[in-house]
Amino acid sequence: MVPFNVLFIDSYDSFTFNVVRLIEKQLVNGDELVRVTTIRNDTFADMKQLVGELDYFDCVIVGPGPGNPVNGFDDVGIVSCLFSGDELAEVPVLGICLGFQAMCYSQGSAIDELETIKHGQVYPIELLSEKRFGIFDGYPATFKSVRYHSLHVSRASPMVIPLATTDDENGSLLMAAKIKQRPWYGVQYHPESCCSELGDRLIKNFLQLAYDENVRNGRHERKKQLYEQNPAHFGEKLAELDGTIDHSCIFKKFKPVEKEEVSVRKYNVSKVAELTLKLSDKIPDAKFIMASSKVADHRGEWSIIALPNERSVVLTHYSQVNRTTIYKWRDPKVTEELISRALNGESNEAEFPESFQVLHEDKSHFWITMGEFMTDKLVSNHQEIPFIGGLVGTLGYEMGYYVYNTVPADERLIPDAKLVYIENCIVIDHTSGQLYCISLCDQFPAHITQMLDECEWLNDDNQCRDVSWSDQLPADVSFDIQMPDQEQYASAFRRAQEYMHRGDSYELCLTTQTNVTPSKRITPWRMFQTLVRRNPAPFSSFFEFSDVLNTDNTLCLLSTSPERFLKWDADTCELRPIKGTVKKTAHTTREQALAILRTPKEFGENLMILDLIRNDLYELLPDVTVREFMVVEEYQTMYQLVSVVEARGLSSPRVPYTGLDVLRHSLPPGSMTGAPKKSSVQLLQLHLEPELNRGALAGTRGLYSGVTGYWSANGRGDWSVNIRLLHTYNNGHSWHIGAGGALTVLSSLDGELQEMYTKLQSTLQMFN
Numbered sequence: 116m117v118p119f120n121v122l123f124i125d126s127y128d129s130f131t132f133n134v135v136r137l138i139e140k141q142l143v144n145g146d147e148l149v150r151v152t153t154i155r156n157d158t159f160a161d162m163k164q165l166v167g168e169l170d171y172f173d174c175v176i177v178g179p180g181p182g183n184p185v186n187g188f189d190d191v192g193i194v195s196c197l198f199s200g201d202e203l204a205e206v207p208v209l210g211i212c213l214g215f216q217a218m219c220y221s222q223g224s225a226i227d228e229l230e231t232i233k234h235g236q237v238y239p240i241e242l243l244s245e246k247r248f249g250i251f252d253g254y255p256a257t258f259k260s261v262r263y264h265s266l267h268v269s270r271a272s273p274m275v276i277p278l279a280t281t282d283d284e285n286g287s288l289l290m291a292a293k294i295k296q297r298p299w300y301g302v303q304y305h306p307e308s309c310c311s312e313l314g315d316r317l318i319k320n321f322l323q324l325a326y327d328e329n330v331r332n333g334r335h336e337r338k339k340q341l342y343e344q345n346p347a348h349f350g351e352k353l354a355e356l357d358g359t360i361d362h363s364c365i366f367k368k369f370k371p372v373e374k375e376e377v378s379v380r381k382y383n384v385s386k387v388a389e390l391t392l393k394l395s396d397k398i399p400d401a402k403f404i405m406a407s408s409k410v411a412d413h414r415g416e417w418s419i420i421a422l423p424n425e426r427s428v429v430l431t432h433y434s435q436v437n438r439t440t441i442y443k444w445r446d447p448k449v450t451e452e453l454i455s456r457a458l459n460g461e462s463n464e465a466e467f468p469e470s471f472q473v474l475h476e477d478k479s480h481f482w483i484t485m486g487e488f489m490t491d492k493l494v495s496n497h498q499e500i501p502f503i504g505g506l507v508g509t510l511g512y513e514m515g516y517y518v519y520n521t522v523p524a525d526e527r528l529i530p531d532a533k534l535v536y537i538e539n540c541i542v543i544d545h546t547s548g549q550l551y552c553i554s555l556c557d558q559f560p561a562h563i564t565q566m567l568d569e570c571e572w573l574n575d576d577n578q579c580r581d582v583s584w585s586d587q588l589p590a591d592v593s594f595d596i597q598m599p600d601q602e603q604y605a606s607a608f609r610r611a612q613e614y615m616h617r618g619d620s621y622e623l624c625l626t627t628q629t630n631v632t633p634s635k636r637i638t639p640w641r642m643f644q645t646l647v648r649r650n651p652a653p654f655s656s657f658f659e660f661s662d663v664l665n666t667d668n669t670l671c672l673l674s675t676s677p678e679r680f681l682k683w684d685a686d687t688c689e690l691r692p693i694k695g696t697v698k699k700t701a702h703t704t705r706e707q708a709l710a711i712l713r714t715p716k717e718f719g720e721n722l723m724i725l726d727l728i729r730n731d732l733y734e735l736l737p738d739v740t741v742r743e744f745m746v747v748e749e750y751q752t753m754y755q756l757v758s759v760v761e762a763r764g765l766s767s768p769r770v771p772y773t774g775l776d777v778l779r780h781s782l783p784p785g786s787m788t789g790a791p792k793k794s795s796v797q798l799l800q801l802h803l804e805p806e807l808n809r810g811a812l813a814g815t816r817g818l819y820s821g822v823t824g825y826w827s828a829n830g831r832g833d834w835s836v837n838i839r840l841l842h843t844y845n846n847g848h849s850w851h852i853g854a855g856g857a858l859t860v861l862s863s864l865d866g867e868l869q870e871m872y873t874k875l876q877s878t879l880q881m882f883n
């Protein structure tokens with residue numbers, strides 16, 4: 116039987132797939148499955164192209180999005196002209212938010228900016244008394260729904276039949292309507308938000324109305340005939356439209372096998388978090404650390420010390436020149452000069468040492484390179500341990516969707532991603548007090564196990580806590596600190612407000628860059644030791660890559676991140692977006708922080724990102740739930756509002772994706788962009804941040820706002836957001852610190868400036 120087909124038109128919104136999944140969950144006419152085909156608002160250049168496709172669909176749903184339907188195709192694509200001609204006259208349509216506004220506008224209604232804008236706010240929607248049928252069949256007189264809009268239907272034309280309203284500071288506002296003589300319906304609110312009630316009923320009612328309408332007007336019969344004439348062609352047509360949005364996977368999923376060479380040696384150790392750093396300090400070899408310097412529920416339970424060796428392969432991507440280098444860690448034949456010539460295309464392969472390769476590929480293909488690199492290394496061993504070896508490293512902000520490294524190719528080349536393949540590691544479970552020395556090839560360094568065997572304090576909490584290093588940096592070093600310019604910040608803030616008032620974004624995470632130059636280089640390890648003492652956090656990371664010998668062109672990253680971006684195991688993904696920040700003073704209690712963090716401003720800020728994260732997950736996975744809703748977490752210098760979202764289904768044979776796909780797909784982290792992601796990222800990168808961060812590299816964020824973590828050989832992964840970190844591209848001769856926060860229409864300049872400084876201080880304080 117041919118399913119009930121819905122054409123969904125997406126305006127590059129960050130809530131799209133929340134709606135799409137809601138539609139797919141419904142059954143029409145009791146038992147007909149619903150199939151949704153999603154296209155973008157610019158997939159077709161005009162209505163003539165789209166009209167030929169309509170007979171394949173039972174109805175059209177026009178989703179939310181940035182922009183204003185009044186501004187035409189450039190702003191909202193085909194949504195600007197969907198309703199103006201007769202092409203859709205008989206087609207049942209549901210417009211949501213932007214789609215609703217476009218529909219009403221086409222009928223002669225006026226669209227204007229709201230006086231008081233609502234982004235991520237819950238309101239009672241009141242049905243006009245006689246309208247509790249049709250799309251509102253079975254509804255109570257009022258129900259709660261989330262609003263995300265700057266614009267509204269300020270004057271409804273006579274063609275618009277009002278169905279629902281809400282009241283706020285703006286007066287009474289139109290929240291739902293039907294168009295006269297057309298099977299067209301629309302809602303201004305967002306039925307798909309996780310804080311909206313009865314969203315599924317609205318969709319179900321609409322789909323049923325669409326079915327009944329099509330039976331009446333003959334469209335149902337036409338679609339049936341089209342299908343019966345050539346079912347294969349019908350299917351191909353839908354597949355072709357589905358393919359207009361790239362949902363390919365990085366590599367074909369397979370079941371890895373157990374490998375005998377994997378060795379694990381266990382020690383009982385103290386549960387004290389400082390153990391990791393104290394132990395690291397005793398290991399003279401190079402190491403990368405993903406440590407918990409603050410153990411808390413569900414995060415920071417594990418610490419990892421990854422030990423690179425001469426067999427470790429280093430993958431580095433430079434999107435400025437679309438090239439990836441692959442070589443062995445500290446291979447004496449791989450020099451800075453060789454890399455530089457290879458990246459600029461000045462050398463040929465015959466000159467390359469054996470371990471060295473350069474791939475000409477864009478950042479999107481880099482993910483495939485990662486996947487190919489790992490496919491023969493994935494094993495089924497030790498699923499209970501989060502990391503057993505594998506790729507560790509960092510992916511910068513510009514690796515994400517819609518962001519580009521805008522530093523010209525003839526300027527200094529900045530890596531956007533660096534990952535090192537690790538065969539040996541120490542993994543510590545702080546909750547059970549277990550330490551594992553793991554080798555993927557049964558060659559764990561003997562001198563380290565010997566050191567552990569002889570170590571007398573591994574089990575002694577007090578001795579573990581007693582770290583010997585200072586919380587101060589060496590007194591003979593001074594620091595030149597270039598802070599963000601307040602005037603520039605104020606100007607960017609005001610322009611951000613204009614964009615949000617115009618409806619181009621609902622939330623913008625505006626960030627600044629601070630540069631610190633020490634009078635004398637301090638080793639990254641010494642810097643990190645002080646940083647973690649000053650600002651302990653569950654996701655502290657230390658990466659001094661030093662992957663090429665004899666060069667200062669080396670990437671280092673010292674992070675004290677409070678925020679997990681994405682963790683995955685065999686079936687489940689977990690994301691923990693933080694949105695909402697209160698500075699800690701001697702007088703703020705947790706209760707007071709909670710009261711502030713639950714005000715409309717912080718609530719809306721968090722909800723928008725929560726819905727965005729649901730969307731990013733729903734795009735690939737069928738089962739997404741909000742496990743924790745806006746809880747307060749306490750850190751050294753601030754309180755933060757955190758939500759936890761979980762998605763299941765990675766192990767399902769119906770899901771072609773792996774955790775790596777989810778990671779690729781959901782970068783950059785929504786908590787660092789704002790919503791909708793595409794428009795917000797572009798406004799930030801092209802219009803707001805270049806001037807504000809003139810000292811930085813042409814408006815790029817670099818490692819800040821990216822992620823750091825691992826993809827383990829046993830298939831698991833865990834990545835934290837690159838915030839509260841220092842990073843350097845020149846081995847610590849100068850450091851960059853990013854700090855920022857999400858702006859909404861409820862933000863005040865002073866409040867946001869304070870928040871940005873509070874975050875900046877969490878790292879900058881180490882220089883005092």
Ligand SMILES: C=C(O[C@@H]1C=C(C(=O)O)C=C[C@H]1O)C(=O)O
Nearest residue numbers: 693694695786838854855856857
């Ligand atoms: C932008 C930063 O932090 C992000 C923004 C937050 C906010 O707006 O409340 C909170 C945590 C991070 O997701 C930063 O620390 O620089």
Ligand SMILES: NC(=O)CC[C@H](N)C(=O)O
Nearest residue numbers: 179180212213265266618
């Ligand atoms: N969520 C939306 O669809 C928003 C529509 C429109 N851009 C507005 O801001 O009002």
